[in-house]
Amino acid sequence: MNIADFEKLRLQANKFANKIATAPVASVKHILDALDSYNGFENLKALSENFRDSFEQVVIFGTGGSTLGGKTIYSACKHLNIDKNFNKPNKPTIIFFENIDPYSFEGLFQRFDPKKTGLIFCSKSGETSETIAHLLLSIEKFKRVKNGIDIGKHFITVTQPGKNSIRTISMDNEIVTIDSPPKLGGRFSAFSVNSLLPAMIAGLDVIKFREGGKSVVDQIRQTKLDGIIEPASGAALAVGLSSTKGKCMSVIMTYVDRLEDLGKWYRQLWAESLGKDGKGSTPINALGTIDQHSQLQLYLDGPKDKWFSVISINTENTGPQFPDILINTDDLDYLKGKKLGDLMAAEQKATIETLYKNLCPVRTFNLSKVDEFSLGSLMMHFILETLISAELMNINPFDQPAVESGKVLTRNIMSGLEK
Known part of the structure; x- marks a missing residue:
């Protein structure tokens, strides 16, 4: 997917986004x-x-x-x-x-x-x-x-x-x-x-949480059709990378412990809405810095079938300061005068730059703080991004037909109808 192809897909996604915000179908x-x-x-x-x-x-x-x-x-x-x-x-x-x-x-x-x-x-x-x-x-x-x-x-x-x-x-x-x-x-x-x-x-x-969600919808209503609509751009990126570049896995990696469950929520939203008719991309939730020591090796040196969304918050100059009196080796000089948040900020930046240098598509969400408004905005962004992706893929995001057969089979097994 070159820039021209992405731009064409983005404008198409913008039209869907505008329709969602101004004249939505009943389900939306x-x-x-x-x-x-x-x-x-x-x-x-x-x-x-x-x-x-x-x-x-x-x-x-x-x-x-x-x-x-x-x-x-x-x-x-x-x-x-x-x-x-x-x-x-x-x-x-x-x-x-x-x-x-x-x-x-x-x-x-x-x-x-x-x-x-x-x-x-x-x-x-x-x-x-x-x-x-x-x-x-x-x-x-x-x-x-x-x-x-x-x-x-x-x-x-x-x-x-x-x-x-x-x-x-x-x-x-x-x-x-x-x-x-x-x-x-x-x-x-x-x-x-x-x-x-x-x-x-x-x-x-x-x-305040609802107002955060509304702010995303309001921004779409106020943006021209050829302007930047972030959920539409994200949908165009996801669908384009999957369909033309083989990026069939979407990694959402947050560097905020408080947002670990956001990754699990996103995983269900994305997988159950878009995984149909042989289409879709597999969502993977990861937590920095922990998964730098478990998954990053695969991300960087394994199959190039993934694209990345990194969610971070500015942690510079926050948290406890490292005790200089206990740092008695030159190997640890990089910690002198620094705080724990400085180390987190450095690792966030290093991961993003390393992904980029290894030709892994990556986008970032940089939060100023985590509160009800910012979370509502972020969750509505992903909801709309999912709905727009479904439009681009021509699938119904509201059902889950493959799951229903398993539910029926479970009841049959419990009733003794299946041996």
Whole structure:
């Protein structure tokens, strides 16, 4: 792909981006509507305040898109641990429990006092086997607690309106159920109730988070069709490199520990939306500096089938200073007068330059800080980049047909229909 080819693809992507921002089809409109919807917001606020004031820990059960958005917001912004509305430290620890390993599940319930714990179960369809399993077993465990527990005060379920298994179990056990938008897929629900409820319990500013997402959409609306629209440029780059240069792996490498879960969220968003009809590129999440010592050798000297997105933050002159009095060898002189953040900044820069020198396509996202607004902007960027890539690839980003057969087979095996 030469510059002329990229420019042609970028302009095509710009048209799709403009259409998304100004005249979206229904499936895309549901995503954008989540940025402005306050339907049920007061109820959500009341429930989150109750959980925050009542419990020492809150466990969020779910899998995939039902929890990855909320987990990303919480892990990225929990350092902002003063509740901006109430000016007090956040009380509960939030735990995201996403798998059904029996050993881990039993261990989870040995770690906390049920009387001091709130549980939230998220399943958009209401038929997710893993979440149903967690809900049934958790109810049974809470019913066994000595002197009893009012399950209705400790449990919340989140699922779409209408009859489904999660809602039926909730009604039978007098558990509060919150409606999730029925036409908004889990991996695109980062700005909806699944993600906002945990953030609100943690005392984070969800309005600011949504404003960050809106800022990306607003910027597209304000940009001319031949201007620079960053999600469109990213989509053109991804699709062009994959289709013409064989770059079939997309590595997202963050040099911010708080954004490690962003890489996992992106991995699902990109893979499940675009991996269809023999098309797509494999997303790989990596964490600097750790993966410099595990994956970078492959990136630089292995197959040239990858392109890179490096997310960094300015860490220069931050963190503790190295104690000069303990540096007694010339080999360590480079640390004298420096701080830990200086070393992180140098390693970020060195990795980017090394990738570039080894002819690995690389783009950078340089954050000034990590807060609700910047995270909302970044997540909306990747959502739009994914949608625009799907348009360029002529595929439907909203289904996952290959996964559904495995779900059916699982139930058949459990029912004894498959030997």
